[in-house]
Amino acid sequence: MTSVTTAPAPAPRDDVVEDTGARRHALTVAGLCFLAGVAAIVLFGLTATSDQVSTLLMNPRGVDTIPDVELPTQIAAFVLGFGAIALGVRALQVVDPKITVFFGGALGLFALALVIWAARDGTGAFYGLIAGSVQRATPIALGAIAGLLCERTGVINIAIEGMMLAAAFGAAITASATGSLWIGLLCGVLTGALFGAIHAVISIRYEVDQIVGGTFINIFALGLTSYLTVRVLVEYSDLNQPGTFRPFEIPLLVDIPFLGPLLFSQNVFGFVMFGLVAFLAWALFNTRWGLRVRSVGEHPRAADTVGISVRFIRYRNVILGGMVAGIGGAWFTLGSAGRFDQNMTNGKGFIALAAMIFGRWHPVGALIAALIFGFSEQLNDYLALLDTPIPSEFLLMAPYVVTIVVVAGLVGRPRVPAANGQVYRSGG
C-alpha cells in the first residue's frame, strides 16, 4: 500500500473562521487585569501620601541575613498597579489560552500592593506572612494530594475532611498515651488508611454513590470524635496532651537568604508535604504506577482490556489517599495545636478539595492553590496586627471568591479525570 495519510484531520474546525473563543478569553483576562491594576492604584496609591514609607521585615526572628525593605508606599502601589495593567495589555497581544496566568500575576501584584499599603507608616512582618502561609498551606496541600490520589483513579473523595478529623483524633490520643509523637503520627496514618478503606469498600465494592458515601464518612467522623472528646478526653485530659513536632533545619540550605529558613526549617509535616508533591508530580507521569492510575481514572474499560485490574488500582489509591489525609490530619494535633478539639479541621478538608480542583488534579497545581488559600488566611493575621480598616471576614472570604472567578470564568471547565465518580463493572 502506498500511503494511509488520506484520513481527514480531526476537528480543528476553527481554522475555518477566526477563533472568537480565544479572543473572548483574552478580553476577559485583560479586563480583570485592568480591574486589579486600577483597584491597586485607587485603593492603595491614591489613599497613601507621598511621604509615607512602608517597612517590611524580611527575616525570621533572631536572624539577620538580608536587610529589611523600606518602600515609599504610594510609588510602590502605583508601580504595582501599572504592572497589573501592563499584564492586561500583554494578554491582548498574546491571545492564547495560557494567558490565564497573567490574571494570576495581576492578582499577585494587587496582593503585594495591599501588603505594602497596610504597612505604611509602620512595620509589616513580611517574612512572617509568607512563612505562616506555608504553614497553613501544609494540611490543605496534604488533603488535596489525598483527594487527587483517589480521583486520578476515578473515585470521588469528598471525605477528606472526615478522614483528617479522625486521624487528628487518633494521632492525639496515641501520642499522648504512648508518649511518642512518631507512634502518634503512625496511628494518624493508619486511621486515615482505615477510613480510606471504608470509603473504598462503600464506593467500589458496594457501588454506593460516592458523594453519599463521602458525606457519611464526614458525618460519622465528626460525630464519633466529638462524642469521644466529650466522654473521654474531658475526663482523662492526660490523653489529650500529645505535644508537637519541633521544626528541624537542613544544614547549609537553611542559610539561603529568605527561602532558606522558609523552606528548610520546618517540622516533619512540611518536609513530607513538599516531598510528596515533588515525588507525585514526577511519579504520576513517569512510572508504571502513574500510567496505570491515570488510565483507570480516564478510561477504566481500556485499562481492563489490557489486563489491568481496575478494582485493585482503585482500592490501593483510595487507601493511599486515606493515609496522606491521615498525615494531614495529624498536622492539626501533632504539628500545630498540640491537642485535639472538637471539629478542629473546621472545613479544611473541603478547602483541600477546592485546592485539588483549582490545581487541576496536578500535585504542583494543588500546592500552588493551597499556598494561595494559606496566604489569604495568614493575611488576616498580618492585617490585624497592623490595625487596618478592612473587615477580617472579607479577607477570609476573598480566596474563595477568587477561586470561583478563576475556576468558573477563566479556566473554563477544568479537566476532570474522565471516569471520575463512575462505578466500573467488568464484563460478566
Place this chain on the structure above:
Amino acid sequence: MRVELRGITKRFPGVVANEDVNLVVEPGQVHALLGENGAGKSTLMNVLFGLYRQTEGEVLLDGVPASFSSPADAIDAGIGMVHQHFMLVPVFTVAENVMLGVEPTSAPGVLDRDAARRRVLELSARHGLDVDPDAMVEDLPVGVQQRVEILKALYREADCLILDEPTAVLTPSEIDDMLEIIRRLADEGRSVIFISHKLREVRAIADTITILRRGRVVGTTTPDESDEQELATAMVGRDVQLVVDRSAASPTDVVLRVSDLRVRDERDQLAVADVSFDVRAGEIVAIAGVQGNGQSELVSAIVGLRRPTAGRVELDGTDVTGANPARMVELGVAHVPEDRQRDGLISSFPVSDNLVLNLTGRSPYSRGIRMDRRAIRENAERLVQDFDIRTSSIDAAVGTLSGGNQQKVIVGREMSHTERLLVLSQPTRGLDVGSIQYIHHRIVQARDQGLAVLLNSSELDEVLALADRVIVMYRGGVIGEVSGEEATRDSVGMLMAGARA
C-alpha cells in the same frame, strides 16, 4: 495460530447469547464473522478474549485447550482484540496507550518511554501503519486511532487478531486502506477474525465466512461460493430485498431553508461553518459525511436543540432560527434523534406514553392539566398496528423492546404528527435488516405524501438508497452536493474524505 472454538454456549440470565458455536480459524486466514446486531458475534469474541466466561464448550489454541479468566490471560496467549468502541485513553499519547499494561521500564517501576517509542515506530513502519508515537490520541482522526488499536495488539505480539466492526467509523477510502492492512497481517501468518454485518466488505476480505444468527452458526461459506443476496438471506433468516423500491421524486415548494448557518459544539468549537441548503416538499435530502464533521450539530440547530451563532433557519418562509423544540413540533417539524435511548425515549415509561412524549400538551391527549388516557391508548393501539411495533402490550416499558422496535416507536410517534418536515438522524443505526427495510419504506412513503425529508446518515448505503439529493459535509462545511442519480459510492466517498469533485 490456529484458533478453534468448540461447542461454545454462553447464557446470560434469561438469554442464550451463543449456543453450541463451532468455529475454526486457520493461521494466515481472514475469517469473517457475519451477523446482524444482537446475533451474538461480540459475545462470542468476548468469550475468546477472556472478558466473558463461556457456560459450556472450550477454546483451543493450536490444538491445546485454553482457559481465560481475564483479558490479561488472552493477551498472554497471543490474542489481540480491536474493539468496536476504541479502548484508548484520549489524553494519553500513542506510545502511552500502546505500552499500557506491558510497560517497558528502565529502573524498577520507571517507564522507559524511549524504548516504547522506538518499538511503536518500528512496528508502525513494518506494517505500514504510519502512526506518530508522540501524538495525543484525542487529536487523531478515528482512522488513525484504529491503527493505534492494531498497534496495541501487535506490540503484544498477537498471533490472532479479532477486529470487531472495524470499518463502522471509517470513510470509504479509509476502509480500503484498512482492508489492505488486514490482508497483510494475515499474510504474515496471523489468524484474523473480522466481525461485520456489511456484506460487501466481508466478501472483499474474507477467506472463510461464518454466519451467525440468534447465537447459532447457520452456515459457513467462502466469498466465491456465495453472493450478497445469499449471505443476506442467511444472516436475516428470510428473503430480503436489498434495494429500496422508490419512484423519482417530484419536489414542489421549499419547506426548509438554511442560510449561512454557524453552530458551535459543546466545547465552543465551530462545528458548522456557513452552511446553506434547501429542502423541498416531496424530496429526501441526505446529509452524508464521516461522523463528527458537524452533521449532528447542524441537525440540532435546525430542530431547535442548539442555538446557532449566526445564520437563519426558515420554515415555509418564516424565520424559526433559535425557536425551541416545542415550537418546532407545533410548526409541523418531526425529529428522530440519533441516540434513541438518550434523546428519543424514556425507557421506563410505557410504550403508550412514549408514543405521545412530545405531544402531551395538545389536544386530544390533554385537556387543561389533565391527560386524556383514552386518547393516548387509542393513539398507541393505532400506531403499534400501523408501524408493526412488536411489544407484549402498549403498557410495557419501552426499554424492554428490542432496538428495532424502540426505533419504530420513535419513528411512529414522529410520523404521526409531522405535517411539513421530517428530520431523521441515523434512523437505522444498530437495527436488523428487517427493521431497516421497514423504516426505509416508511421514509419513502412520507416523501410521497408530500413531506420534506432531511436524512442525516453516516451509512453510505442508506444515503445512496434513499436520497434524492446528497449534501456532503466535511469539517463543518458543505463540500459538495450530488443528485440522487449521480450519487455513487465513489463520488460521495471522495467528498466524504475531503476531496473536492
